[in-house]
Amino acid sequence: MDIKSLIRTIPDYPKPGIMFRDITTLLSDADGARDAVRALADPFRDQKIEKVAGVEARGFIFGLAVAIELGVGFVPIRKPGKLPFDVIGEDYALEYGTDRVEMHLDATSHGERVLLVDDLIATGGTALAAANVIDKLGGNVIACAFVVELPDLGGRKRLESTGHRVVSLCEFEGD
Amino acid sequence: MDIKSLIRTIPDYPKPGIMFRDITTLLSDADGARDAVRALADPFRDQKIEKVAGVEARGFIFGLAVAIELGVGFVPIRKPGKLPFDVIGEDYALEYGTDRVEMHLDATSHGERVLLVDDLIATGGTALAAANVIDKLGGNVIACAFVVELPDLGGRKRLESTGHRVVSLCEFEGD
Numbered sequence: 001m002d003i004k005s006l007i008r009t010i011p012d013y014p015k016p017g018i019m020f021r022d023i024t025t026l027l028s029d030a031d032g033a034r035d036a037v038r039a040l041a042d043p044f045r046d047q048k049i050e051k052v053a054g055v056e057a058r059g060f061i062f063g064l065a066v067a068i069e070l071g072v073g074f075v076p077i078r079k080p081g082k083l084p085f086d087v088i089g090e091d092y093a094l095e096y097g098t099d100r101v102e103m104h105l106d107a108t109s110h111g112e113r114v115l116l117v118d119d120l121i122a123t124g125g126t127a128l129a130a131a132n133v134i135d136k137l138g139g140n141v142i143a144c145a146f147v148v149e150l151p152d153l154g155g156r157k158r159l160e161s162t163g164h165r166v167v168s169l170c171e172f173e174g175d
Numbered sequence: 176m177d178i179k180s181l182i183r184t185i186p187d188y189p190k191p192g193i194m195f196r197d198i199t200t201l202l203s204d205a206d207g208a209r210d211a212v213r214a215l216a217d218p219f220r221d222q223k224i225e226k227v228a229g230v231e232a233r234g235f236i237f238g239l240a241v242a243i244e245l246g247v248g249f250v251p252i253r254k255p256g257k258l259p260f261d262v263i264g265e266d267y268a269l270e271y272g273t274d275r276v277e278m279h280l281d282a283t284s285h286g287e288r289v290l291l292v293d294d295l296i297a298t299g300g301t302a303l304a305a306a307n308v309i310d311k312l313g314g315n316v317i318a319c320a321f322v323v324e325l326p327d328l329g330g331r332k333r334l335e336s337t338g339h340r341v342v343s344l345c346e347f348e349g350d
Contacts, residue, residue, distance in 0.1 A: 013259045020259045024279055027239065028226065028248040037243060051203065060235035061251065064202065068212060068240055073203040076236065084188045084195045104199055 003039065004170035006032040007148060021148050021172055023119050027061065037062060039169050040117060040145045041069040047142055050113045051075055055101065055130050056082070059118040062147065066117050075107040075114075077130045088136055092129035101129050108139035116141055120148040121168060124155030131164055143167055178214065179345035181207040182323060196323050196347055198294050202236065212237060214344050215292060215320045216244040222317055225288045226250055230276065230305050231257070234293040237322065241292050250282040250289075252305045263311055267304035276304050283314035291316055295323040296343060299330030306339055318342055 006026040013020040026032045040062060049070050054063025055077045067074040080089065080100045089102035108114055114134050121127055121144070131141045144159055149168035156166045181201040188195040201207045215237060224245050229238025230252045242249040255264065255275045264277035283289055289309050296302055296319070306316045319334055324343035331341045 008260070010259045022259050024251060024258070024260070024282070028250050028282065030242070030246055030248045033239060033248055034243050034246075037239070054236075057232040057235055057253075057257075060232055061229075061239045061249070064208060064212070064236045065240040065243055067205070068209050071205055071209075073205045073208055074236070075203050076199060078232075082232075083199070084185045084197050085183070085199070107199070107203065 003032060003036050003147070004172075007170070009172075019172070019174070021120060021150070023058065023147060026147070036147055036169060037065040037069055040066045040147070040167075043145070043167050044070060044115055044143065047115075048113055049115045049142060051108055051139070052115045052117055053077055053103075053108070053130065053134060054117045055126055058120070062119060063117050066115070066145075070115070075103065077101050077103050077133065088133060090129040090133045090136070092125045094125070099126075101126065101133055103133045103137060105137070108134060108137050110138055112139045113142050114139045116144045118144070118146055120150070121146040121155040121159075121166070122150045122153040124153075124158040127155065128159060128162060128164075131159070131162075148172065178207060178211050178322070179347075182345070184347075194347070194349075196295060196325070198233070198322060201322070211322055211344060212240040212244055215241045215322070215342075218320070218342050219245060219290055219318065222290075223288055224290045224317060226283055226314070227290050227292055228252055228278075228283070228305065228309060229292045230301055233295070237294060238292050241290070241320070245290070250278065252276050252278050252308065263308060265304040265308045265311070267300045269300070274301070274304075276301065276308055278308045278312060280312070283309055283312050285313055287314045288317050289314045291319040293319070293321055295325070296321040296330040296334075296341070297325045297328040299328075299333040302330065303334060303337060303339075306334070306337075323347065
């Protein structure tokens with residue numbers, strides 16, 4: 001299954017000059033969606049992963065499916081104010097302004113081996129903030145796995161330079 | 176596996192008097208999360224489901240996992256302005272004001288048999304709006320499946336009165 005061929009490119013979204021990589025066409029394909037989940041899990045089947053974490057909102061789509069594929073539980077990483085229990089968070093810079101991700105205090109702890117999953121890595125800002133929150137809780141981020149990588153935006157380098165392993169299923173150059 | 180026992184109740188969230196049913200404790204339990212996904216899929220294994228649809232954000236968590244369990248694709252139903260391709264939407268009333276859900280125009284069509292999945296049914300407003308958008312696209316909503324049902328809030332009656340089948344894995348009375 002060629003996962004990349006199932007991803008639709010939408011020019012000039014959300015603004016002129018941006019080539020948006022749309023995973024909904026992959027998700028709606030039964031074989032493609034299943035194979036993407038398996039491919040996200042494959043590098044980690046012998047890595048003793050204990051939790052999968054996924055970032056709101058599109059990271060939620062793959063997160064639980066990958067967790068079940070690996071036989072572990074799933075923990076959500078959310079935008080501010082969305083989680084009902086006690087939380088810890090991390091702010092991160094956007095092009096303009098800042099954003100924040102939060103996790104429940106009991107989401108992970110004590111060196112638990114966590115796989116972070118999201119649909120796409122661009123600059124890596126969200127993923128790095130998510131990894132930092134897992135770190136704060138005492139979890140051990142074994143790797144960050146993405147369906148789509150936009151290598152020109154430098155996210156892999158940024159995550160790797162902070163000691164994180166990065167895996168992606170396909171790349172789109174020139175973004 | 177007693178799914179209900181894995182759901183945490185948080186009193187007075189998001190405001191005094193509300194008993195919030197927190198599914199993150201279910202999700203983080205490997206056996207509980209897997210069993211919930213299987214239980215959501217079980218009633219529909221012989222129902223020739225062709226797509227699973229899930230509503231942003233917590234419906235995304237279960238949606239793809241249930242779709243893979245049933246061997247079909249997944250389509251996301253999102254808040255306004257989040258989907259990159261051409262969309263159709265439906266407004267619905269909240270306690271104060273209105274909200275809206277949107278789907279891609281190519282998400283479903285031509286009588287396709289769709290299972291709608293979400294984490295929780297309260298008043299049923301979001302689910303009914305989501306089912307209406309699927310209808311507008313020509314999809315056939317076979318059922319709406321939820322992990323948690325709050326029967327006192329009337330969502331099941333509301334959906335059933337509009338011809339929709341409702342399935343839930345557990346109920347919390349008195350909400």
